[in-house]
Amino acid sequence: MIDISLPQFEFPVLxxxxxxxxxxxxxxxxxLSLHALNGLQQADVIVYDALVDERILQLAGNETEIIYAGKRGGKPSPKQSSISIKLVELAKSGKRVLRLKGGDPFVFGRGGxxxxxxxEARVPFRIIPGITAGVGGLAYAGIPATHRGVNQAVTFLTGHDQNGVAPDQLDWDxxxxxxxxxxxxxxxxxISLITEKLMNGGRSAAEPVAVICNATxxxxQVLDTTLGxxxxxxxxxxxxxxAIVVVGDVVNLREQLNWIEPALARTSQKEEEPAL
Incomplete structure (x- = not known):
């Protein structure tokens, strides 16, 4: 177990x-945040999503029950209502429950x-924010979400709605x-329909785009391309x-700010060096 005690700071009790x-x-x-790590080490039960790294689960206590509740497109997945009911049942039985979600629970995570x-079930709860992939994934690709002189606004959106189709309620223009x-x-x-809608709304086919898979x-993997x-x-x-797809001129900064690939290359080189 990792000692996360800090001077003059008392972590909350689950x-x-x-x-x-x-x-x-x-x-x-x-x-991972310190509050999330604190929860991992106190929980009786952890209910986790598909995008949670297995190494994070290894930080849990030895006696902690681990329950998978991952939802992946095109694969058999538990219904959201079933997951919510399970959380209520576990809490009502007196368990200390950590619901662990990839990214941030309130950013396209259905945490709300x-x-x-x-x-509704009168179960007390705490929200622990996480770094969302739309920010952290960009940073690991060397792409700032905002950059002075380039953009003063950024929009986050989902590429499909609750029915799995492209959201038609968005004003694409x-x-x-x-x-x-x-x-x-x-x-x-x-992506084909989305890029078409954006170009029909006036975006240039030459506008830079990055596609970031398995972020952080x-x-x-990062694919540098254009909207067209x-x-x-x-x-x-x-x-x-x-994957995260980012459209805009901030993508051009990746050429200078791509820090992760050199870092990984140095790590690989050290692993290959023979011991003296």
């Missing part, structure tokens, strides 16, 4: 019958739905004209979700 809804961050275990279910940088979650499935992981070529390039690349 009490029996409580649920902590915590973000695990975008993948790299080092991006689970929190409302807890409210307004997004195309009004947001200099667009960061899209879960957009690969409908050692096997992270994006769909074809993704198809040719063989890249698979989960």
């Amino acid at each position: 009490e029996s019958g409580w649920v902590w809804l915590a973000g695990a961050g975008p993948g790299d275990p080092g991006l 739905e689970e929190a409302l279910a807890l409210v 307004a997004l195309a004209k009004g947001s200099p940088v667009i960061v899209m979650y879960m957009a690969m499935k409908h 992981q050692q096997h992270q 070529s994006c769909a074809d390039d993704i198809a040719k690349s063989g890249l698979k979700p989960p």
Whole structure:
């Protein structure tokens, strides 16, 4: 167990019958917050999502029950209502429950739905934010979400709605004209339709785009492309979700700010060096 005691700081206690809804961050275990780590080490039960790194779960106590509740597109997954009911049942039985979600629970993580279910069942809870992939994944690709002189606004959107289709309630023309940088979650499935809508709204086909797969992981992959070529390039690349797609001139900064690939190269070189 990791000692996370800090001078002059008292960590909260996860009490029996409580649920902590915590973000695990975008993948790299080092991006986990201290509050989330504290919850991992106190919980009787951890209910975790598909995008939570297995190394994070290894930080839990030896006696902790681990329950998988991952939801992946195109694969058999538990219903959201079933997950919420499970959280309530565990808490009502007196368990100390940590609900661990990839990224941030309140950014396309359906954490709000689970929190409302807890409210309705009168189960006390705590929200622990996490680094969302739309920020952390960009940073690990060397792309700032905002940069002075480039953009004063950024829009986060999901590439499909609750029915798995491209969201038609979005005003794509307004997004195309009004947001200099667009960061899209879960957009690969409908990327051809999305890029068409953005170009029809006035975005240039030459606008830079980056597709970040397995964000912040050692096997992270980044595809540099353009809005007009994006769909074809993704198809040719063989890249698979989960992925973040970012559209805008901040992508051009990646050429200078790509810090992760040199860092990984140095790590690999050290591992290959013979011991003296």
